[in-house]
Amino acid sequence: MVWVNFLPWRRRRQCRQLRRDGLLIAALLAIFLATALPLAQQQALSERQQLRVQWRQETNKQLDRLKARLGRLEQQRDTLRRELAISVGRQERLRAWYAFTQELAGTMPAALWLREINKSTEELTITGFCLQLADLEAFRQRLQRLAPLQQVKTGRLSRDEKKIIHFSLFATLAALEGEHE
Incomplete structure (x- = not known):
């Protein structure tokens, strides 16, 4: 093979x-x-x-x-x-x-005293007493010239047995800046 x-x-x-x-x-x-x-x-x-x-x-x-x-x-x-x-x-x-x-x-005149001052948003109420109407009138006129007050009016007047005059004054307030916030 x-x-x-x-x-x-x-x-x-x-x-x-x-x-x-x-x-x-x-x-x-x-x-x-x-x-x-x-x-x-x-x-x-x-x-x-x-x-x-x-x-x-x-x-x-x-x-x-x-x-x-x-x-x-x-x-x-x-x-x-x-x-x-x-x-x-x-x-x-x-x-x-x-x-x-x-x-x-x-x-304030020397013979005038304040008893109370109340203030609201539009009005100022002052109560007090004095010995003569001339002192009250002088005070009212002087208040008229102060800054935030516009018009001051005499309110209630009374005289007691000791001849002391009790009074109320109402003053309209001028709006101060930012008063109504």
């Missing part, structure tokens, strides 16, 4: 098959990479965009919270400004009335 050596032929066939399979695997790998790489890039781009969207949403939420806080602070500032204006107005009115009371003492 003849012995034939099939080994080099087999070896060449295996090499050709390996080359063909290698080329096929390389082609499949190239096709896979050609499709997978853009998909991976698209996925990475999508994730970055998702992170940007989340960051913008968080930033917008934080901005909304800051705007709400700013609105509350502006309201609080406005409230405090109004309260300050009211307080300043009240202080000015108190200063004006303090000045009035200081001047009031200087307008």
Whole structure:
């Protein structure tokens, strides 16, 4: 029998098959990479965009919270400004009335005494007693010249058994700045 050596032929066939399979695997790998790489890039781009969207949403939420806080602070500032204006107005009115009371003492004749001073929003009532009508008339005329008083009228007059004159004076008040707040 003849012995034939099939080994080099087999070896060449295996090499050709390996080359063909290698080329096929390389082609499949190239096709896979050609499709997978853009998909991976698209996925990475999508994730970055998702992170940007989340960051913008968080930033917008934080901005909304800051705007709400700013609105509350502006309201609080406005409230405090109004309260300050009211307080300043009240202080000015108190200063004006303090000045009035200081001047009031200087307008009183020596023989005239006050018993009571009542103030409403539009009127000031002064009650007291004196010894002579001339003192009362002089006091009324001096009161007429004081700052917050517009018109001073003599009200009730009475004389008791000791000849002391009891009187009431009614004065219309001029509106002070901020009086009706």
